[in-house]
Amino acid sequence: xxxxxxxxxxxxxxxxxxNDIEKKLFERAKVxxxxxxxxxxxxxxxxxxxxxxxxxxxxxxxxxxxxxxxxCAERTALFWIGxxxxxxxxxxxxxxxxxxxxxxxxxxxxxxxxxxxxxIEYETKQNEDIxxxxxxxxxxxxxxxxxxxxxxxxxxxxxx
Numbered sequence: 001x002x003x004x005x006x007x008x009x010x011x012x013x014x015x016x017x018x019n020d021i022e023k024k025l026f027e028r029a030k031v032x033x034x035x036x037x038x039x040x041x042x043x044x045x046x047x048x049x050x051x052x053x054x055x056x057x058x059x060x061x062x063x064x065x066x067x068x069x070x071x072c073a074e075r076t077a078l079f080w081i082g083x084x085x086x087x088x089x090x091x092x093x094x095x096x097x098x099x100x101x102x103x104x105x106x107x108x109x110x111x112x113x114x115x116x117x118x119x120i121e122y123e124t125k126q127n128e129d130i131x132x133x134x135x136x137x138x139x140x141x142x143x144x145x146x147x148x149x150x151x152x153x154x155x156x157x158x159x160x
Contacts, residue, residue: 007149012141022133025050025094030137032058032073033096039063045097045109047073049081052089057081061097073097074115078122089126093119098136106136110150117155119147124156 012018015026025048033046038061045061059077063070071079074095081090097109111119111134123130129146144150 005152007152008145009149010143012143014139015141018141021050021092022094025056025092025133026096026135026141028056028058029094029096029135032060033137036060036073037062038100040065040067042100043097044100045073045095047077047096048094049077049090050092051081051085052091055085055088072112072115074111075118078118082122089128090122090130092131093133095132095134096137097134102137104138106138108135108140108142110134110142111147116147116151120151120154120156123147 015023018026028048029046031046032048033044036044036046038044040063046058047060048056048058050056057077057080059080060073061070062076074093081088095109095111098106119130119132123146131143131145132147132150133141133143135141148154
């Protein structure tokens, strides 16, 4: 039997369609992107995270000459929050990424596979979905209500 996978998402033509907290997250992710350390790929990514207590924290990608030693913006932020606020639920994550030399042609940049897996771990840990927004600098934005929308066949602790 064949089954189709359907993905639910929202598309925002530009940031003026966002509510106030979403706009704030977008702006914080853009600022974080500018501080990324990406001298090798010149692909800059910023991420902002809203916790249930209303606090917003950010991260950005950090590259290393030994390529596997770098870390994406999403995991930089997630792991710092996990280490410092282990009991706070994550409500929303906003990702802004793209080449250093921005082009209007750049589409919204979704999280990589490793970040998707890490996001699943945090959703599972808190037993609550996380709203995920991703964009490039061109102001187009995609929102999914859970990382499961981008990673429908998840691997989590139930398999261990």
